Amino acid sequence: xxxxxxxxRANGQLYERDVEPRRTLLQFIREDLGLTxxxxxxxxxxxxxCTVLVDGVPTKSCLVxxxxxxxxxxxTIEGLxxxxxxxxxxxxxxxxxxxxxxxxxxxxxxxxGALLKRNPSPTEExxxxxxxxxxxxxxxxxxxxDAILDASKGAKK
Amino acid sequence: xxxxxxxxxxxxxxxxLVSILAKHGSEAKLMAGGTDLLVLMRDRLVRPxxxxxxxxxxxxxxxxxxxxxxxxxxxxxxxxxxIASEVIRERFGALWSAASELADPTVRNRAxxxxxxxxxxxxxxxxxxxxxxxxxxxxxxxxxSRKIPIEDFFKGVKRTALGPDEFVKAVHxxxxxDGAKSWYLKWKRTWGEDLALVGVAGLVANSxxxxxxxxLSSVAPTPVLVAEIQNAFEGGGTLEEKIEKAAASIPGxxxxxTDVRCNAEYRTHVAAILTKRVLRKLLGLG
Numbered sequence: 459x460x461x462x463x464x465x466x467r468a469n470g471q472l473y474e475r476d477v478e479p480r481r482t483l484l485q486f487i488r489e490d491l492g493l494t495x496x497x498x499x500x501x502x503x504x505x506x507x508c509t510v511l512v513d514g515v516p517t518k519s520c521l522v523x524x525x526x527x528x529x530x531x532x533x534t535i536e537g538l539x540x541x542x543x544x545x546x547x548x549x550x551x552x553x554x555x556x557x558x559x560x561x562x563x564x565x566x567x568x569x570x571g572a573l574l575k576r577n578p579s580p581t582e583e584x585x586x587x588x589x590x591x592x593x594x595x596x597x598x599x600x601x602x603x604d605a606i607l608d609a610s611k612g613a614k615k
Numbered sequence: 616x617x618x619x620x621x622x623x624x625x626x627x628x629x630x631x632l633v634s635i636l637a638k639h640g641s642e643a644k645l646m647a648g649g650t651d652l653l654v655l656m657r658d659r660l661v662r663p664x665x666x667x668x669x670x671x672x673x674x675x676x677x678x679x680x681x682x683x684x685x686x687x688x689x690x691x692x693x694x695x696x697x698i699a700s701e702v703i704r705e706r707f708g709a710l711w712s713a714a715s716e717l718a719d720p721t722v723r724n725r726a727x728x729x730x731x732x733x734x735x736x737x738x739x740x741x742x743x744x745x746x747x748x749x750x751x752x753x754x755x756x757x758x759x760s761r762k763i764p765i766e767d768f769f770k771g772v773k774r775t776a777l778g779p780d781e782f783v784k785a786v787h788x789x790x791x792x793d794g795a796k797s798w799y800l801k802w803k804r805t806w807g808e809d810l811a812l813v814g815v816a817g818l819v820a821n822s823x824x825x826x827x828x829x830x831l832s833s834v835a836p837t838p839v840l841v842a843e844i845q846n847a848f849e850g851g852g853t854l855e856e857k858i859e860k861a862a863a864s865i866p867g868x869x870x871x872x873t874d875v876r877c878n879a880e881y882r883t884h885v886a887a888i889l890t891k892r893v894l895r896k897l898l899g900l901g
Contacts, residue, residue, distance in 0.1 A: 459620045479623035479666065482653075501616070502654045504808075506721055516721045521653050525623050526668060569721065590807045591719030 464528040468493065469537025477524040483517075484508045486524035487534060495535035495564045506592035509565040510534050516572045518591070535564035538571060547571045550609035551602075558596035565592045570606040579610055618656050625668045629755065632672060632782060637757040639665050640780035647691050648725035650718070651734040675784065680706075686788040694723040694731075694741075707788060709744035709797035709816040716740055716801040719808040729783045732768065735775045735837070736810075742769065742838035743816035744799050746830035748788045756781040769837035795820035796897045800889045804876065812877050813885045817893035825849065829861065829893070834869035834886050841868035844890075858894050862887040 461476040468491055475490055484501075487493050487510065497507040501520045508519040511533035538545050547570045550556070557563050566589055573580055573588040580588065585606045594602060624643075626632040636643060644663035646652050647670060655661040669675055675691040680702045688697065694714040697703055704711045710728075717740040718726060731741045732752070742765070750765040754777055765786075768776050777783065791797065797818035803809035814832035819825075825848040830840040843864035848857050871882035895901065 459622055462623065478620070480618040480620055482618065485617075501657060503650055503718075503722055506719070509721060515724050517724060518650075518721055521648075521650050521722075521725065523623065523649065523653075523666075523668075526649075526670070588720060591721035 462525045462528070464525055466524075466527055466530060466532055468532040469534060475524075479523060479525055481524045483510070483512075483519040483522040483524050483527055483532075486527075487519060487532065490524075493534050493536050497561055497564060499561070504593070505562075505595075506569070507562050507565045509569050509592060511568060511572055514572065514575070516569045516591075533568070535568055538567065545571060546609040547574065547606060550605040554601045554605040554608065556598065556601035556605040558594070558598045562592060562594045562596075566594070566602050566606075570602075570609065573606065574610050580607070582607060616657055618653065619659065619662055621656075621663055621666050623666050623668065625671045627671050629672060629674050629784065632667065632669065633755060633757050635665070635667055636780045636782060640778070643667050645669055645733070645782055647727040647730045648693065648722075650722050650726040651730060651736075669782075682790065684787075685790045688728050688786045688788075690727065690729040690783050690785060692727055692729075694726050694728060695720070697728060698723070706791060707744070707748060707797065709747055709799045709818060710741065710788070713740045713744040713799040713801075713814070713816065716799065716811075716814075722808075728786060732765075732786070733775060733777070733783060735769055735771075735773050737772055737836055737838065738810045738814070738833040739838055740799070740801060740811060740814055740832060743814055743830035743832050744797070745786065745788070746838060746840040747797055747816045747818035747828040748791060751787045751789075752783055753785045753787060754781045755784045760784070762787070766840060772836050791818065792820040792826050793822045795826070798893055798896055800893045800896075802885050802889060810876065813871075813882050813889055815886065815889040815893050817890070817897050819894065819897040827861070827894070829865075829890055831865075831869060831886055831890075834871040834882055836870075839869060841865060843868055854898055854900065858891055858898075858900075861894060862891045865890050 465474045487496050499505045499507040503518050503521045510519045547567050642664040646668050675689040677689045678692045680686045697714040745765045752763040752768050799816040801814045802812045811833045816830050818828045827848045829844040832838045844861045847860035865887045871879045873879045
């Protein structure tokens, strides 16, 4: 099965790689780029722990082929720092203790940040809707939702 | 578990796609969002030699509406694009609400309407909406193009009327009758995301004569339109009596199974209740 050359900008850095068609974006990010902050769990689009941004849009990377993102821009949890500073969602997750085992945290922070970019002052319902595709297997949703809401208030200050 | 091996093809035009399918149709699977296909491939339920990505084809991207022709939704249009459309929200409420209930917002950034119907799951959320709106599926192959009424499109669990060399270019929805309203209600186990235990779409219009259509998902091998609903509204009686009569015709129009999500008796019960609820909502009975 012939490989395809792809050129992808991930967290601001340009990568050129040859990929097999069957390689998922998730495998590409974790194994080829070594960005292991994006987690691999259900691999069937149910849990959303592999959520990354493709051209700014939240996407379950286990259901995308790497070859499809040729020419696109990927943002993962590793690309969210603002210089040396944590971004407001990352800070709010720490302040709210919105982390139990931590395995879902990157996905929620990536999706929460994308929501705030699109809608800087979401309601609680809008936050719940936006992260509805991500499972916290520890069920610590209350703190996660509060953290995203708080980050939105922070963004307004 | 890694995906099985395949070759990836990304045609740039409908002509190119037609010739790929003429040559490799039985060994190829089309991919738009991939949200069903890649799961089936991972489970080894589908083993295509070629995966043909249709997102590079400009002609399949559009969503358009006009007063004469109605609504046309191209094969690569995502569910979130459908949800963002004011025209769909105002005139095709069942489609808008079904798209809003399908999976979750992240999946909907990739998943498409045409993918949902071509996957032909009995639980396809958008199918009942297309049934009550009398949609037509535009299928294209080297032999030409044909319009398949949505009622004839679903042939069984995961089976459609499409030939191996055919693909869906677009779905067309005629403008609904004057004053028509439509909506979709979905019953599921969890608040966030789930497959429908039962899904019910309704369409109601009355400009002198009742037009009432109800279609359901997850209650038969294919999504089904229950034609007897129209009869319930043609005789006399109060609106409440008509709604009761309509709901009473539901068990005869469906054949649900018991599965891991719930049992057949429960599905039959819920199907009748959701039918009443969607009709009451559309008739303004609260």
